[in-house]
Amino acid sequence: MGEDGNGGRLRVVVVPLPAQGHLNQLLHFSRVIAQRGATVSFVATSTHIHQVRSRVQGWDLHDFDIRFKELPMPHLSAGEPDAQSSHMFPLHLTPLFEAVEDQLGSHVDQLLRTVCSENNNRVVIVYDTIMGWIQSVATKYSIPAYAFRPTGAYYNLWVKQVSDETRGLSPVNISEKRCFPERLLKYSRRQRSMLGAVKGYIINTFSALESEFIQQGREEFVYGGKPVWTVGPLLPQTFFNVEQRSRSQADIECMRWLDTQPPASVLYVSFGSISSLSAAQIRELADGLERSGQLFLWVLRISDGAHFSTELQFDSTCRFLQQGYESRLEGRGFIARNWAPQLDILFHKSTGGFLTHCGWNSTVESISAGVGMLAWPLHTDQFANSALITRELKAGLQVKEWQNAEENEIVSAEEVEKAVKRLMRSEEGMQVRKRAQELKGEARKAVGDGGSSWKDVDSLLHHFSQSFSD
Incomplete structure (x- = not known):
């Protein structure tokens, strides 16, 4: 997949949220598409690139064409965890997410401009849905953008039903207050409001695990009528062997x-x-x-x-x-x-x-x-x-x-x-x-040759290539 449909070199830029679970999923996603021939740029602060590289399991970073692009760490006045916080969510991380949005926009802009120049504008971008502000930079350079959802289809349904005030139909009878501190909720809603221009959604799940909820999500317009690719489980297949x-x-x-x-x-x-x-x-x-x-x-x-x-x-x-x-x-x-x-x-x-x-x-x-x-x-x-x-x-x-x-x-x-x-x-x-x-056993089948996730990765890479002819 090194060449797109027009014979030009195609690069996939991947931008995760700077939190371990999000970094980890998108690094494994980068490995999966690099294994199929994609050239990948993984973009994060130098601190968080070090973090995810030091914790990766099951594969050698040198085996795949993944290039790490470092952003400066934004200035934060705090940032240390408080084990005695009144909320279970680590409140100290929300200022980090906000600081990345507020302070690193120009750095991302410059990086995308350079990547587009180096790759003859044959660039697509995959970003975490909680990094919706990336969309405006992608739009500026006419880069086809895809949103990666680091949560499952079942949860995505719950979010949609809570936001639609249909709590009686919700699969989980827990208040948003229990799940989210208000500041994070405000940040997340703002990021989701910026996703309208994405080409489609990528989810770390697989058909045998959540097919019913993926289909229900499509029917209830959870994904805005956009294509959905299930590419999980995102972990090295060697663990199954x-x-x-x-x-x-x-x-x-x-x-x-x-x-x-x-x-x-x-x-x-x-x-x-x-x-x-x-x-x-x-x-x-x-x-x-x-x-x-x-x-x-x-x-x-x-x-x-x-x-x-x-x-x-x-x-x-x-x-x-x-x-x-x-x-x-x-x-x-x-x-x-x-x-x-x-x-x-x-x-x-x-x-x-x-x-x-x-x-x-x-x-x-x-x-x-x-x-x-x-x-x-x-x-x-x-x-x-x-x-x-x-x-x-x-x-x-x-x-x-x-x-x-x-x-x-x-x-x-x-x-x-x-x-x-x-x-x-x-x-x-x-x-x-x-x-x-x-x-x-179902997870192993999904990522194996011809499995549901294997096919969806092929479909996604084809969609990347075709996005320039739209």
């Missing part, structure tokens, strides 16, 4: 611990890269895990900072644990420091369940690994994802009922203990884990 899979070297200590555990015996516990639990909640979770008697691997961390500076904050977070907790659980529980190689953990033979915040990356990765989930959503799309996992896919269980829950609701140790035992030891949990294994 035990013979080909090579483990990353990141945080190898926790992987060595996993190697010593029986098959499907360990509960993996992680709340993602941009979420923090309060001190009180950490103590309840720790107590519940201990009382459950379950083997577990817990990634204990606080949210990424706007400047990617949380790698040294593990010790302060661990102060929330009871004295002697780690030594008391030595051999039965492993607490990983900050970031851990999630794909390696999920695809490990010893991992039998996943206590998760239900971020879309984690959801898709757990399904792809065939690991049943224990749903503990915190904010944004996570409540909708938890409903998809538990109600629709039957691939997980809720830690508790969340309807109309308060923002700062604490999950008790008793609730944690009960939920862990349900997933890992009950007949109900066994059925959930069996269903997750079935979905793993």
